[in-house]
């Protein structure tokens with residue numbers, strides 16, 4: 103029987119893996135610019151963490167988690183997102199006892215049992231950031247700026263932010279009550295999911311595409327937020343203006359969970375059609391307390407790398423290629439021997455170097471060097487060996503030069519910085 107990869111997963115093969123390295127390298131770079139440090143947590147956690155950290159009444163927890171019992175009878179779940187894990191680690195390792203805030207970033211695979219489609223996989227990857235230990239609105243602004251700067255490093259442009267505040271546990275209940283009343287009056291227009299949400303979590307009705315018409319004239323939370331939330335929101339807006347980040351208020355943008363507070367946002371691009379958010383996030387001052395027993399504010403976002411790659415592929419006309427510095431072409435048995443140590447010398451000197459492994463003709467080796475995009479080739483034949491030399495060939499111009507064997511590293515280093 104032929105064995106394939108599980109439904110909803112994919113192999114990332116070269117040259118696609120170069121694109122992945124490119125995205126990841128830029129993510130490390132931007133994180134260093136903004137002084138965010140990498141955190142790596144286990145790919146699986148106790149299921150209870152996600153029940154508390156994502157919320158039992160969410161699609162993720164209800165339908166999408168990879169949950170199983172391990173051999174010790176514990177309920178384990180493959181992480182469907184990272185924030186809960188980051189908060190768990192923050193508490194477990196008592197990071198709150200150090201100087202705050204703590205600024206983390208992560209890159210890694212997440213797992214959700216969703217219907218696979220273009221750009222959506224059951225094992226997918228996110229680049230995300232979390233800041234714990236500060237309620238400063240500037241953090242929210244910094245987070246948005248950082249994400250946008252990351253995308254600009256990749257060559258994307260024309261971003262704008264859809265922004266809202268979802269208040270706090272003080273001011274939100276009044277809003278939710280009015281929202282519930284509004285939707286109750288329109289109950290027969292709601293989809294069956296949203297009728298369920300009506301009692302459990304009316305905020306999430308605002309997220310439903312099917313019910314978009316009914317939500318159009320629903321009450322807006324900005325009419326309800328308390329003065330503290332209002333101030334926070336004003337400072338976020340001011341910060342975005344100062345950084346000349348284009349934003350508009352989206353009064354029905356929400357996150358349907360109680361631990362979210364104040365800032366919520368989605369970042370989109372005019373350049374890419376303003377339909378889908380490239381990354382989204384918000385402030386979650388209530389989450390740490392939900393998972394542990396500490397009142398620690400937090401804020402963050404996450405970005406799906408599979409979708410970002412689709413976007414980049416559309417935008418870019420040239421593929422990222424692997425680049426070989428030098429290819430060693432061997433003629434004869436003595437050359438074969440010499441090239442073994444020559445290759446190691448080149449590689450240890452920092453060049454990317456390769457050779458033929460199949461006793462092929464000079465012509466085929468030359469073709470292979472071309473196919474591998476090698477900038478130079480070094481030809482080792484009888485003539486060269488007798489003269490203690492090598493022939494260096496520029497693969498772009500075809501120009502050839504005899505070079506003493508002990509000079510080859512220096513000569514190449516001059517040509518390739």
Ligand SMILES: [Zn+2]
Nearest residue numbers: 270273328331
């Ligand atoms: Zn408030």
Ligand SMILES: [Zn+2]
Nearest residue numbers: 293296310313
């Ligand atoms: Zn609905």
